[in-house]
Amino acid sequence: MKTRILFMLVLALGMASMSLAVEGSWAMKADMPTARMYLSTSVVDGKIYAIGGASKVEVGISAVEEYDPATDTWTEESPMPTPRWGFSMSAVDEKIYAIGGAEGHPVSALKTVEEYDPATDTWTTKSPMPTARWGLSASVVNGKIYAIGGGIPGGYTHVQEYDPVTDIWTRKANMPIGRYGFSCSAVNGKIYAIGGVTWYPTTTSRVDEYDPVTDTWTQKADMPAPRTYFSTSVVNGKIYAIGGSDHPDRAPLSIVYEYDPETDIWTTKDDMLTPRMVLSTSVLNGKIYAIGGSTRAITWNASVTVEAYDPNPLVVDFNGDGALDINDLVILIEYWGTDEPLCDIAPPPIGDGIVDILDLELFMSYWGQENMSENQ
Numbered sequence: 001m002k003t004r005i006l007f008m009l010v011l012a013l014g015m016a017s018m019s020l021a022v023e024g025s026w027a028m029k030a031d032m033p034t035a036r037m038y039l040s041t042s043v044v045d046g047k048i049y050a051i052g053g054a055s056k057v058e059v060g061i062s063a064v065e066e067y068d069p070a071t072d073t074w075t076e077e078s079p080m081p082t083p084r085w086g087f088s089m090s091a092v093d094e095k096i097y098a099i100g101g102a103e104g105h106p107v108s109a110l111k112t113v114e115e116y117d118p119a120t121d122t123w124t125t126k127s128p129m130p131t132a133r134w135g136l137s138a139s140v141v142n143g144k145i146y147a148i149g150g151g152i153p154g155g156y157t158h159v160q161e162y163d164p165v166t167d168i169w170t171r172k173a174n175m176p177i178g179r180y181g182f183s184c185s186a187v188n189g190k191i192y193a194i195g196g197v198t199w200y201p202t203t204t205s206r207v208d209e210y211d212p213v214t215d216t217w218t219q220k221a222d223m224p225a226p227r228t229y230f231s232t233s234v235v236n237g238k239i240y241a242i243g244g245s246d247h248p249d250r251a252p253l254s255i256v257y258e259y260d261p262e263t264d265i266w267t268t269k270d271d272m273l274t275p276r277m278v279l280s281t282s283v284l285n286g287k288i289y290a291i292g293g294s295t296r297a298i299t300w301n302a303s304v305t306v307e308a309y310d311p312n313p314l315v316v317d318f319n320g321d322g323a324l325d326i327n328d329l330v331i332l333i334e335y336w337g338t339d340e341p342l343c344d345i346a347p348p349p350i351g352d353g354i355v356d357i358l359d360l361e362l363f364m365s366y367w368g369q370e371n372m373s374e375n376q
Contacts, residue, residue, distance in 0.1 A: 003373045019117070024311050030072045031287070031304040034063045037294040038085035041280040042096045044118045046070070048282045049077070049096060050291055051116070054085035055302050058105035061085070064116070067291075069284050078121045082112050086134035090145045092164045095197070096117065097126070100146050102134040104177050107152060109134050113162070127167045131158050135180030139191045140210045148175055148184055148193055148210070153200040155179035159210070173215045176208055181228040181248065185239045187261045189213070192220070194241060194259070195227040201248050203228045207259070219262045224257055229277040233288045234348055235311050237262065240269070242290055242309070245277045252277035258311070274305050286312065286349060298374035316366050318342055324366060332363055 032050055039053025041366035045351060048067040055061050057302045062079035087101025087110070094117040094248025102109050111128035129147055138149030145162040149155050161170045175193055182196025198204050203226040205231045223241060229252075230244025239259040241281040245252050254275040258267045272290055288309040294300045317324055318331040334344045344351030346358035 002210050019141060022175040025310050026273045026274065027308050027310075029069075029308050030067075030074060030360060032067070032292055032306055033065055033074050033076065033140040034061070035302040035304045036061060036063065036292050036302060037278040037302045039280050039292050040087055040089040040098065041149070041282040041291055042089045042091040042288075043282050043284055044091050044094050044096060046284065047118065048289055048291070049116070049118060049283060050280070051089060051096070051098060052080050052084050052087060052101070052290065053302075054300075057300050058107070060101070060103050066118070067289070069287070069289070069308070077118070078123065080116070081114055081123050081125070082110070084110060084112070084134075088136050088138040088147065090138045091139045092140055092143055092145065095164070097138075097145060097162070097164065099138055099145070100129055100133050100136050100150060105125075107134060109151070115164070126164075127162075127169060129162070130160055130169050131156065132170065133158070133180075135197075137182055137184035137193070139184045140150065141186050141189055141191060144212070146172070146184075146191055146210070146212065148191070149182060149196065151178065152180055155182075155196060155198055161212070172212075173210075173217060175210070176217050176219065177204070177206065179204065179206075183230055183232040183241065185232040185234050187234055187237055187239060190261065192232075192239060192259070192261065194232060194239070195223055195230065195244070197228045197248055203245075203247055209261070220261075221259075221266060222232070223259070224266050224268065225255075227253075227257075231279050231281040231290070233262045233281040235283055235286055238311070240281075240288055240309070240311060242281055243272055243276045243279050243287065243293065251275065251297055252293070252295060256309070269311065270309070271321060273307050274303070276303055276305065278293070279303075286310065314345060314348060314362075314366075315342075316345065316363050329363070332360065 036053035062083040063310040064077040066075045084101035106367030109132040111132045113126040115124045157174035157178040159172040179196035205223040205226045207220040227244045241257040252275040254271040256269040276293035318328045346362040
């Protein structure tokens with residue numbers, strides 16, 4: 001069987017070889033049309049929506065731009081009714097909810113909640129959040145949005161649950177320490193509140209886990225270093241903390257940390273290509289898109305930069321010689337029918353426990369591509 005498969009493929013492909021121009025897990029994408037920082041992004045139906053933010057020092061804007069990763073293109077959509085920055089967004093049932101934030105500078109915190117429907121490109125005003133705040137973070141669990149923290153110069157501990165179906169807000173157990181400029185992500189029904197500023201300019205590395213079922217908080221392992229104005233996203237049950245700064249007034253960083261809630265362990269990953277703070281991230285097809293932000297602190301410099309990060313790049317160069325050729329195909333066939341993880345690449349990201357036709361098909365889909373970096 002193995003010999004027959006290999007023989008047929010050799011006849012079909014000859015001895016073709018291609019160079020793998022893999023430069024890492026990060027790749028530049030098309031610039032966002034509007035330079036902005038303190039924005040928020042959400043995913044609906046395979047598109048990323050970049051909404052609001054500030055194009056210059058803390059002056060809110062209402063721009064809405066849709067990004068299609070399949071074509072690497074941006075499209076302008078209907079603006080948000082309330083221009084603002086430093087707010088948070090969550091998507092529920094293919095609608096996006098923009099919560100809180102600030103209009104301008106000096107900071108004028110908002111309770112405003114507006115719902116965006118990408119299908120109709122329309123906005124609807126919803127019930128205001130009970131507490132006006134900016135620099136908050138929101139996450140979704142079981143169709144409910146949890147708006148957490150925010151405020152300045154010291155962070156709030158407030159946690160308020162929003163039900164999009166009933167349009168009702170409910171007070172929940174306070175976060176253990178108040179903070180703003182932090183980030184939340186949800187994994188397996190739990191929300192993880194990470195980093196932020198506790199009282200200007202003190203930045204923390206603290207991580208707290210919130211369980212909506214029991215309405216309780218549990219402290220977890222600290223992030224490797226204090227961080228604020230970064231963004232988090234989840235891929236395959238792991239949280240990635242991207243960019244930000246170690247001090248609200250210091251230069252942005254490109255460092256990426258990975259947190260595994262199952263093991264409560266942090267790991268340093270590949271740096272983002274462009275150091276940025278007050279950026280936003282969203283996940284599509286297993287890749288994290290880091291969008292906008294500022295390349296400077298204090299004297300802010302709003303960015304149009306978009307970079308895509310693949311935490312689990314597909315490896316088809318089985319022998320590691322920098323070329324995808326017949327030698328790699330031989331290795332795949334040698335392990336045919338086994339559970340060899342090197343060649344068990346389908347379905348991504350961890351395979352199905354056996355090297356079979358699915359792995360061969362995925363391997364062959366890369367044959368003849370000139371630049372593998374586009375797929376990494």
